[in-house]
Amino acid sequence: MNDTILEKLNVLANAAKYDVSCSSSGSSRSNNGKNIGNTVSCGICHSFTEDGRCISLLKVLLSNHCIYDCAYCVNRSSNDIARAAFTVDELAELTINFYRRNYIEGLFLSSGVMRNPDYTMERLMNVAKKLREVYRFNAYIHLKAIPGASPDLVKQAGLYADRMSVNIEIPTEQNLKILAPDKDFASVYQPMALIKENIIISKEERKKYRKSPVFSPAGQSTQLIIGASPENDRQILQLASGLYDFQKLKRVYYSGYVPVTLADNRLPALKQPPLIRENRLYQADWLLRFYEFKVDEIVNDEFQQLDLELDPKLSYALRNPHIFPIDINKADYEMILRIPGVGVRSAKLIVHSRKFGRLNENHLKKMGIVLKRAKYFITCNQLTDGHKDILPSIIRRNILNEKNKLLKRFNENQLSLFGDLVV
Amino acid sequence: MNIFLYDNTFEGLLTVVFESFKLKILPDAIVYKNKYQPSLLDISFEIITDVLKAERVWNGIKAKTSKEACDMVYHTFLSGMDNIGMIIFHYLQLTFAANYNVSVNYREESVLLIKQIQQKVLKEAHRMFMFVRFQKTNNDIYFAPIQPKYDVIPLIGKHFKNRFRDQIWIIYDTERDYGLYYDLKTVEEIKLEQHNINKSSGKIDASLLEEKEECYQVLWKSYFDAINIKERKNLKVQMQFMPKRFWNYLPEKNNG
Ligand code: SF4
Numbered sequence: 001m002n003d004t005i006l007e008k009l010n011v012l013a014n015a016a017k018y019d020v021s022c023s024s025s026g027s028s029r030s031n032n033g034k035n036i037g038n039t040v041s042c043g044i045c046h047s048f049t050e051d052g053r054c055i056s057l058l059k060v061l062l063s064n065h066c067i068y069d070c071a072y073c074v075n076r077s078s079n080d081i082a083r084a085a086f087t088v089d090e091l092a093e094l095t096i097n098f099y100r101r102n103y104i105e106g107l108f109l110s111s112g113v114m115r116n117p118d119y120t121m122e123r124l125m126n127v128a129k130k131l132r133e134v135y136r137f138n139a140y141i142h143l144k145a146i147p148g149a150s151p152d153l154v155k156q157a158g159l160y161a162d163r164m165s166v167n168i169e170i171p172t173e174q175n176l177k178i179l180a181p182d183k184d185f186a187s188v189y190q191p192m193a194l195i196k197e198n199i200i201i202s203k204e205e206r207k208k209y210r211k212s213p214v215f216s217p218a219g220q221s222t223q224l225i226i227g228a229s230p231e232n233d234r235q236i237l238q239l240a241s242g243l244y245d246f247q248k249l250k251r252v253y254y255s256g257y258v259p260v261t262l263a264d265n266r267l268p269a270l271k272q273p274p275l276i277r278e279n280r281l282y283q284a285d286w287l288l289r290f291y292e293f294k295v296d297e298i299v300n301d302e303f304q305q306l307d308l309e310l311d312p313k314l315s316y317a318l319r320n321p322h323i324f325p326i327d328i329n330k331a332d333y334e335m336i337l338r339i340p341g342v343g344v345r346s347a348k349l350i351v352h353s354r355k356f357g358r359l360n361e362n363h364l365k366k367m368g369i370v371l372k373r374a375k376y377f378i379t380c381n382q383l384t385d386g387h388k389d390i391l392p393s394i395i396r397r398n399i400l401n402e403k404n405k406l407l408k409r410f411n412e413n414q415l416s417l418f419g420d421l422v423v
Numbered sequence: 424m425n426i427f428l429y430d431n432t433f434e435g436l437l438t439v440v441f442e443s444f445k446l447k448i449l450p451d452a453i454v455y456k457n458k459y460q461p462s463l464l465d466i467s468f469e470i471i472t473d474v475l476k477a478e479r480v481w482n483g484i485k486a487k488t489s490k491e492a493c494d495m496v497y498h499t500f501l502s503g504m505d506n507i508g509m510i511i512f513h514y515l516q517l518t519f520a521a522n523y524n525v526s527v528n529y530r531e532e533s534v535l536l537i538k539q540i541q542q543k544v545l546k547e548a549h550r551m552f553m554f555v556r557f558q559k560t561n562n563d564i565y566f567a568p569i570q571p572k573y574d575v576i577p578l579i580g581k582h583f584k585n586r587f588r589d590q591i592w593i594i595y596d597t598e599r600d601y602g603l604y605y606d607l608k609t610v611e612e613i614k615l616e617q618h619n620i621n622k623s624s625g626k627i628d629a630s631l632l633e634e635k636e637e638c639y640q641v642l643w644k645s646y647f648d649a650i651n652i653k654e655r656k657n658l659k660v661q662m663q664f665m666p667k668r669f670w671n672y673l674p675e676k677n678n679g
Contacts, residue, residue: 006645013649036589044552045664047675049651052660059650094642097635100565100590101557103643136589258654273654353529363530 005094011084015064015075016110018258037099037106037139039162039218044105057108057142058098062086062123066112070180071267072169072228074260075112085114088123092130099139106140106162107131113146121149121157128160140218145195147187154191155215158198163218163250166191171236175229178266195220196248219250226281227274228257228267233306234299237284241295244288254281280306287312290344291337309400314340317377318392328380329358341374372402425449426467428456429508433500436508437477439470440515453508480515487518492526498541501574510536548575552582554669555594558626558640559633565592568625568672574599580610597622625672640674647675 045054061075063085069076086094091109098104109127114120124143131137143161145154158164166188170176173185195216202215222243224236240252256278259270284306287293291313298312299305307315317324317340326335328350336347349367353359359380365371376395427443427450429435439453448468456469484493496511504510514533517525529535550571557565565587576596580603583594587605593613595602597620604613619628629637670676 006642009642009646010649013646017650017652036587038586044549046553047647047673048661048665049647050658050661051652051655052657052664053652053655054664055647055650058646097639098643098646100587101559101639101643102555102567102587139586258652275655349529352527356528356530359530366532366535367529 008084012060016059016061035136035138039140056105058104059108062111064112068182088126096135108142110144117146117148121146121153125157145191158216164216165221167223171231221251223253232304234304284312324377325379341370424451426465427453428469431455434477435472437480441476488524488526495541498544544573547573548578559636567594568620644675
């Protein structure tokens with residue numbers, strides 16, 4: 001291996017690192033015996049970087065040369081940085097060799113816009129094609145659709161990829177245009193709509209003919225940058241919820257803006273990325289996808305910005321005292337899920353076990369329910385209903401006190417991205 | 424104290440259950456016979472493993488509960504915890520005494536306990552899917568030493584077979600000294616007479632590696648560093664998801 005590959009890898013991984021989605025899940029493709037690799041539906045993390053994020057895929061840019069000049073992006077043409085580009089062969093060989101050593105689940109390939117969108121899209125597609133056809137690589141491939149690329153190329157690329165995505169980045173068009181003068185929502189939504197359409201067509205065809213080609217079987221995702229523009233959480237979550245419902249997206253990723261430039265007054269001067277806010281948005285997104293919450297229940301006219309001190313589920317509970325306490329032994333699964341301190345797994349344990357007799361506090365504790373939190377919101381055999389008379393403001397204070405005690409033990413900024421999702 | 428001695432195999436443990444039920448003698452402890460230290464107060468029963476008896480118990484569990492519940496017992500056994508014999512015994516007592524499928528009644532302490540141990544074992548197996556690192560040798564074998572906390576070798580063969588069908592590989596538990604060998608057709612358990620693995624670093628002797636192997640380790644390490652966002656440093660979370668005990672065997676972490 002020569003040093004150039006090492007150098008290119010450094011530059012092009014470094015340039016790709018702000019693209020947040022590492023997930024390789026959603027596609028389940030078995031190996032037919034002749035090929036190398038498979039995908040498993042839960043996705044697997046293979047390592048964790050010092051920032052605590054999961055490495056699942058080899059996430060690189062094919063090239064960080066870019067003709068555009070988006071203010072929030074390290075690769076913008078006006079930025080004075082080292083530039084590099086892989087050849088199709090170099091990248092295919094690197095991917096297959098990482099894969100065979102069990103370093104990665106597959107490839108996540110994006111690129112700056114070289115020459116023009118079609119030129120770039122075609123080369124991205126060629127990497128995927130080479131991997132599939134020459135190396136018989138059957139594992140996960142995520143390709144970025146380059147905004148502005150021709151529908152034909154996007155369509156072809158989707159036949160090689162497990163997932164395709166187009167990043168929206170800036171949540172409203174007005175602000176997108178300020179920060180990325182070469183882009184507009186149409187250039188993002190057109191490929192997004194095209195991908196969605198082809199996924200649906202391919203699914204229909206496969207119902208009729210098992211042999212029809214699969215188009216982007218793991219669906220599509222997108223990313224929003226948080227804090228580079230002034231949108232509030234309500235705008236962001238409504239956008240996300242619409243993307244899930246109408247564009248049928250599999251995931252929306254939120255990426256706290258990491259300042260990549262100092263001298264641009266279109267961007268806020270942040271000392272550090274808004275990590276807590278990003279974490280709260282992920283928690284809210286989680287509520288949308290797994291806890292059967294509607295977006296208006298999490299944010300609405302009166303409540304536009306997520307509470308940074310409390311997770312959104314707890315915050316919801318405190319704003320809606322009338323639905324509590326919830327009876328552990330009787331309430332529906334959906335209601336059990338709404339209890340702060342009860343996650344999906346414990347909710348299932350509860351509904352399974354109560355068929356055999358009433359559950360009491362002791363059972364709950366053993367099942368891993370965070371009683372310190374849940375006790376304000378439930379009734380069961382032993383607990384008196386006394387708690388339900390406590391004012392939300394007092395519950396809030398109590399819980400925050402508990403939390404502060406904990407926080408003293410840890411360092412304040414050692415905040416877990418997913419650690420306290422199940423709350 | 425009634426002490427049942429067995430050979431530390433799963434079949435052995437099921438035979439213990441069979442004999443105990445037949446003799447109507449309840450064990451106070453179930454102990455691996457090579458580790459047993461006799462005491463004057465003990466009455467010890469040495470149980471000879473009998474596959475047919477074990478199978479009867481196994482089928483009994485299946486009939487009383489479900490296939491999943493059988494797996495749960497087996498996975499729990501693989502934890503190798505000191506008192507695992509008694510934990511499983513109590514659970515099976517309950518299983519056979521009940522007139523319904525107890526395996527999902529988590530109100531029962533012994534059910535919940537078994538379930539929780541199973542989850543730990545499965546988590547460790549999953550961590551092998553994450554953290555196994557193959558090193559390519561000069562005779563074209565992809566070799567991965569591992570040191571799992573529980574005996575998860577029996578749980579991971581299928582995953583790696585499905586994934587790496589067209590390469591010969593070995594995954595070797597350096598602590599329990601046995602492993603899996605895939606020869607492009609089937610996966611078999613093997614025990615190596617000798618191996619040139621540095622047990623503390625997981626590294627294979629450099630003279631045995633394929634020429635590009637070290638390059639790829641360097642590339643991987645450099646990728647690992649380049650993808651990190653310094654402004655978001657969060658070692659606590661890194662450690663939580665990738666505990667230190669795995670680091671020795673990861674090229675991105677053991678190359679200084
Ligand atoms: S087009 Fe993409 S790579 Fe180029 S500057 Fe904009 S965001 Fe960065």
